[in-house]
Amino acid sequence: MAEGTTQTKWESKFSAKVTGPTAEQVWPLLEDFCSLHKWLPGIDTCYQVEGVYGQPGLIRYCASTTSSSSGSDEKTINWCKEKLLAIDPIQRCLSYEVLDNNVGFKSYVGTMRVSLNDGDDKHGCQIEWSYTADPVEGWTFEGLNSYVSSSLQFMAEKMEKALQPKFCSCEEGSLTTRISHLTC
Incomplete structure (x- = not known):
């Protein structure tokens, strides 16, 4: 960097409410560091590259495919490797850094x-995402x-939907019963 110039860091923090599921129910979805593709829009793949699953030092590879803005059939793969820096199941938080990437x-x-929703875990929770970056x-x-x-916001909605009880009709003899299932 040239002398006399400064480059400021970008910092932001966002939160999204999850209605219904508790913080205890949502945390395992977020804690699974290599399942980002299940929750984040546009991520095609996310998998473990090295390290011990669930432990600091774990490195994941995430990628998404985008179409050319010129209207051609050309596709571009945007990718990054991210390292889990810290994970705390008691505080339900994790920190990570972006390593190699092409974005x-x-x-x-x-x-x-x-975290709890205004201190009340019975009526959902909230997910916070903060970052510091050059x-x-x-x-x-x-x-x-x-x-x-x-x-x-998309991630919170998708997790909320995934954790809502699903109902199905199950035949039991001649009696149809409504049973709450996560899968039928």
């Missing part, structure tokens, strides 16, 4: 936390914030 991140540390090549601060905020 412009030079330095990024994110923290995700599941300015990201190809992004504006507002653009990255919009992406993180909308991704978090």
